[in-house]
Each structure stands twice: as C-alpha cells, then as structure tokens.
Amino acid sequence: MDSSVSQQWLLLLLISTAVIVFARADLPGTWELLVENAGVSSMHTAVTRFNTVVLLERTNIGPSRKMLRKGHCRSDPNDAVLKQDCYAHSVLFDPQTNQIRPLMINTDTWCSSGQFLPDGSLLQTGGDLDGFKKIRKFDPCELNGSCDWVELADVELSEGRWYSTNQILPDGSVIIVGGRAANTVEYYPPRTGAVSLNFLADVEDTQMDNLYPYVHLLPNGHLFIFANNKAVSYDHVVDKIVREYPQLDGGPRNYPSAGSSAMLALDGDYSTAVIVVCGGAQYGAFIERSTDTPAHGSCGRIVATSPDPVWEMEDMPFGRIMGDMVMLSTGDVLIINGAQAGTQGFEQASNPCLYPLLYRPDQPVGLRFMTLNPGTVPRMYHSTANLLPDGRVLIAGSNPHYSYKFNAEFPTELRLEAFSPEYLGPDRGNLRPVIEGVPETVRYGERFDVLVSVSLPVVGIVEVNLGNAPFATHSFSQGQRLVKLAVAPSVPDGDGRYRITCTAPPNGMVAPPGYYMAFAVNQGVPSVARWIHLGS
Structure with missing residues (x-):
C-alpha cells in the first residue's frame, strides 16, 4: 500500500473514530464515579427511607476491602477461608456524602432474597451454608447511627431458600417464592410452613431456569409468577394457581x-x-x-x-x-x-x-x-442498579468470580457509580419541581395536598408518583413498584408555589403498606423525592 493510500485510510479511521466518540457523547444521560472503593462488591442492594443504601455481599469469600469495627469479628469454625473474619461483608452508604460505614452480618447471604416491611425494616431471607434457613432484619438509620444487622433467633425458614424471591403482600406480610430445590412458597410472619408450588417443579429443567422467579403483585391481589418461559396467577390467600x-x-x-x-x-x-x-x-x-x-x-x-x-x-x-x-x-x-x-x-x-x-x-x-450514553465499567454477574431519591440510579457490584479477583478480564468491582437520566440534564433545571410540603403519613383513599415550587410557570399537570424501594439482586428488583396518583390540576399558591391535591391508592393490593418515595413530576422532570408512609 503506497503512502498516499495509507494516509487516506488513516484519515478515514480518524474521522470514523471522531464520529463514534461524538455520537456517544451526544447520547442522553451522564455518568459519575461516586466511590472508588466501597469496601464490598454488592450483589444485593436496597435504598432505605433515611436516603442511605445497604450494600450486601456473601460472607465466606475471605477478606473484603473494609474492616469491621474493632472487636466486631465474625467467628465461624466452618468457614473455609477465614475462621476469624474481621472484614465487613455489608456496608451502609450515604450517596449524598459518599461516606461508608461497615455493617456486621453473621451468616452467609450468597444469592439470598429480601423485601422491606411496612415499618421500614429490611427483611432478608436465606442464602447458602449457615444462611440457608436464616431470617435477618436491618432496621435502617442515618449513616452516623448505630443500626446494624440482626439475626432472628426465634424464627427461621421452614425450608432452605437459595435463589428465591420475596414480595410484600397487601396485608404487609411477605411471600417467599421458590429457590434451588425448593418448589414451594412460605410466608413471613410464618403461616403453616412451606406450601407446594408444583408450577416451579414443572418448569424446572437441566439449566434450573426456575430460580429467582419474577414475582409481581397485581392490583387484583393475585401474584404474577414467571419462571423459565411460563407464568401463572397465584392466589396467595388460598395458595392456589388460578390462571395460566x-x-x-x-x-x-x-x-x-x-x-x-x-x-x-x-x-x-x-x-x-x-x-x-x-x-x-x-x-x-x-x-x-x-x-x-x-x-x-x-x-x-x-x-x-x-x-x-x-x-x-x-x-x-x-x-x-x-x-x-x-x-x-x-x-x-x-x-x-x-x-x-x-x-x-x-x-x-x-x-x-x-x-x-x-x-x-x-x-x-x-x-x-x-x-x-454508555458507561465504561463492565457490570457483569452480581451487579445491581437502584433508583435513588434524587433521581439518579446507583450502580454497584460485579464480581463474576467465586472470590475477589482483581487481575481477571472482568475484575471484582468495588466502584460505585451513578447514572443520571436525561431528565437531570442542565437544560431541565428550570422545570424541576421542589416538594415544599407533603404529609409524612397517608392513609389509603385519603385526599392530601402536596406543595411544590417550580422556577418556570407550570404548564399542564404535575404528576405525583409513589415509588417503593425494592431489593435488587441478580437482575431483578424484588417488590419494585410505581403508582401514579390521581391528581387535580395544580393551583398557584404564591411565590412560584403550586398546591396539588392527590388521592392516595385505594388499598394494599395497589400499593402494599410501607414507605414510598413521593416524586413530583413536571413535564417529565422529577423532583427529589420525599418519603411518606402509606397504610390503613
């Protein structure tokens, strides 16, 4: 190839590269590195009503990159790596300050499940080895508080649960569905033990594609349960499949x-x-x-x-x-x-x-x-994504190995990132509402007012939407839900403020009891959420 042709090819390559870079830079959304080292590689992530985030990994993989508080080591003679483990395998993260506090968890939470209860505590169930039948709770607090994991001593799962799914129900109890070699459901608080769900056995094959079934609470009170390539409607009141x-x-x-x-x-x-x-x-x-x-x-x-x-x-x-x-x-x-x-x-x-x-x-x-807009950090097996109250999405984890491995093609990932959708772009700032007032507690069917302020005059309807905080793990956010409230047109309240009259969801089938992030959404741009408690 002569030099003139080589130069032409080089010019074409440079132009093509510039176009690709420009196209990527021109795509919606922005990325932000929050923390270089979270201390743990989170395979389970949940946002609490205190605007903190619980990050959780498995316990039996040896040293993490975050030490527990002095004198708070985990002793386990059966641990194959560390009999005396003084490293954290769960942390509490504050996405506003990017500060982290270690948490103490005793039993193995590998591929476990979770769900928030009506009082705002996080229920966490199952896992591997000594965590197989364990039930744990985390009653959240602010980062500088003293909250920590508690292993429940007076109750355990009736059947071991590994790769199962949790869903809160209209009465505030939780159904725990499936798991490896567990083609059953059970409840917390416990009812009568495990109940057979033959549907899970019927769809199981040599790949085990019935694990972490997708479970959604329908507004008629039944559960949509999907496994492998099939789905049923399940009546949890009588424990019966009512539809295929x-x-x-x-x-x-x-x-x-x-x-x-x-x-x-x-x-x-x-x-x-x-x-x-x-x-x-x-x-x-x-x-x-x-x-x-x-x-x-x-x-x-x-x-x-x-x-x-x-x-x-x-x-x-x-x-x-x-x-x-x-x-x-x-x-x-x-x-x-x-x-x-x-x-x-x-x-x-x-x-x-x-x-x-x-x-x-x-x-x-x-x-x-x-x-x-693409990111730069591969997020492979054991990655999570969670909506934060400020509208960003927290991205955590990626540990596609049995233990920490930093020299692999896809290394163990300790970085925390935030992805900001286009609605948080600098050109949307004047549209972004601010919630000035909202009740802390709302009853089903109740009419209540939300006071918002907006820089530019409001055009059209300002939505008020309630989003819960799911338990994200293994590519599925357990219990995830968004409910758009019935709202009246916003009424000017002076000084750029608007009063919006809303009607709460009618019952727990539409929105189970608990804490929700209340977002005001103006022309597709959400406010920072305020937490409210919804119930009877």
Whole structure:
C-alpha cells in the first residue's frame, strides 16, 4: 500500500473514530464515579427511607476491602477461608456524602432474597451454608447511627431458600417464592410452613431456569409468577394457581438465563397491570458453559389483568443478559448493566453491554427503546442498579468470580457509580419541581395536598408518583413498584408555589403498606423525592 493510500485510510479511521466518540457523547444521560472503593462488591442492594443504601455481599469469600469495627469479628469454625473474619461483608452508604460505614452480618447471604416491611425494616431471607434457613432484619438509620444487622433467633425458614424471591403482600406480610430445590412458597410472619408450588417443579429443567422467579403483585391481589418461559396467577390467600398465561417465546428468562422483568406503573383506576420481560441467554449456553453464545434481545409484554392476555413481542437494540430493569419516577424503565453473550454465573459471560436503554411504555412498538450514553465499567454477574431519591440510579457490584479477583478480564468491582437520566440534564433545571410540603403519613383513599415550587410557570399537570424501594439482586428488583396518583390540576399558591391535591391508592393490593418515595413530576422532570408512609 503506497503512502498516499495509507494516509487516506488513516484519515478515514480518524474521522470514523471522531464520529463514534461524538455520537456517544451526544447520547442522553451522564455518568459519575461516586466511590472508588466501597469496601464490598454488592450483589444485593436496597435504598432505605433515611436516603442511605445497604450494600450486601456473601460472607465466606475471605477478606473484603473494609474492616469491621474493632472487636466486631465474625467467628465461624466452618468457614473455609477465614475462621476469624474481621472484614465487613455489608456496608451502609450515604450517596449524598459518599461516606461508608461497615455493617456486621453473621451468616452467609450468597444469592439470598429480601423485601422491606411496612415499618421500614429490611427483611432478608436465606442464602447458602449457615444462611440457608436464616431470617435477618436491618432496621435502617442515618449513616452516623448505630443500626446494624440482626439475626432472628426465634424464627427461621421452614425450608432452605437459595435463589428465591420475596414480595410484600397487601396485608404487609411477605411471600417467599421458590429457590434451588425448593418448589414451594412460605410466608413471613410464618403461616403453616412451606406450601407446594408444583408450577416451579414443572418448569424446572437441566439449566434450573426456575430460580429467582419474577414475582409481581397485581392490583387484583393475585401474584404474577414467571419462571423459565411460563407464568401463572397465584392466589396467595388460598395458595392456589388460578390462571395460566400463554408461554413466552424466546427461551428461558430466569436464572441462569438472566433476563429481567418489571411491572409498569399503575395508574388510572388501577385495574390494569402490564408486565414486561426482556433479554435472556440462548438455551444450552449454561449447560455447555459457553461464554460467547450471543444473548437474545427479545422482550415480551403482557396485560396480566386482561381476560384474554397475549404476549406482544419486540426487540431491544442489543442482546442482553443480566440487565437490571429500574422503574424510574416518570414511569419509564431504565435497562442497564449486563453482557451480550454467555449466561449468569461465575465467569460465564462476555462482551459487556455498556449501553443503557430507556424503555418508554407509552410509545408504539418499534419506538419504545432509546439508546443512552454508555458507561465504561463492565457490570457483569452480581451487579445491581437502584433508583435513588434524587433521581439518579446507583450502580454497584460485579464480581463474576467465586472470590475477589482483581487481575481477571472482568475484575471484582468495588466502584460505585451513578447514572443520571436525561431528565437531570442542565437544560431541565428550570422545570424541576421542589416538594415544599407533603404529609409524612397517608392513609389509603385519603385526599392530601402536596406543595411544590417550580422556577418556570407550570404548564399542564404535575404528576405525583409513589415509588417503593425494592431489593435488587441478580437482575431483578424484588417488590419494585410505581403508582401514579390521581391528581387535580395544580393551583398557584404564591411565590412560584403550586398546591396539588392527590388521592392516595385505594388499598394494599395497589400499593402494599410501607414507605414510598413521593416524586413530583413536571413535564417529565422529577423532583427529589420525599418519603411518606402509606397504610390503613
């Protein structure tokens, strides 16, 4: 190749690179590194009503990168790595100050489950080894408080739970669904022990794709339970399957095939619930331990409350496994983290999917997905994503190895990042409302006022939306929910303030009792949330 041709090719390469960089920089959303070293690689993450975040990993992998307080070591003669473990495997994080405090947890929480109770405490169930039947609680506090994990001594699971799913129910109790070799459900507080759910046994195959089933509480009080490629409606009052849904095409979706699922925002008369299931691995990739089998990008969407439900299919711009679906305060869904090949499991995936997607439910098929600004940190197996009260999304974890490994192709990840959707862009500041007043406690069906201020005059309706704090793990946010309240047009209240009269959800089937982040949303731009307690 002569020099003139070489120069032309080099110029073309430089132009192409510039275009790619410009296109990426021009995509919506921004990234922010919050903490270089969180001390632990979080596989379970939950946001508390004190605006702190609980990060939790497994306990039996040796030293973390955060020491416990002096004199607070864990003694376990059966631990294969450390008999005397003085390292934290859970921490409390404050995303406003980026400060971290170590927490003490005794039993193994590997691939466990969780859910917030009506009083705001975090229930945490199961795990591996000595954590198999354990029930734990964390009663949250501010970062400088003294709250810590408590292992419940007077109660345990009736059946060991590993890779199970928790969902809070209308009466404030919690159902615990499935788990490895546990084709049953049980409840906290306990009822009569484990109850068989043969549906989970029926869908189990050699890949175990019934693990971490997707569980959503429908507004009629029944549970939508999805495992592998099938779904049922389950009446938890009488412990009976009352409906079978059509099979979802595209292969298995649950662990280890690693799709994700979300129930879209409830609004209107709250009679309609729409479930979305996206992504997953090709069947056989896990059995063959294939790290380079391309993931698929198909999504199924179904009206679970319809008398004649069918799956509506569409494709994401990328094939993806281990993507986290985060319900934003606006009702859009952020899909973030994961990989484009392989399956869930230790060192079983490749080709990180760095591009987040915005799923816009109100758009027609073919226009629902928007590609967002890519990150730079691969977030593989054991990554999490959680909506923060300020509208950012906290990104944590990624430890696709049995223990910490920092010299691997995809190293153990201790960094915490925040992704800011486009609604937090600098051009949206004048539209962003500020909640000046909201009740701390609201009863079902109650009318109440929210006082907001906005820099520019309000045009149209200011929404008030309630989002709970789910327990995020293994590509599924357990209990995740967004409820759009019925609101009257905002009324000027002087000095740029507006009074919005809202009506609380009618019952616990629409919104189970507990703490919710209340967001005011003005023309697609949310406020910083204020926590309210909803109940009878």
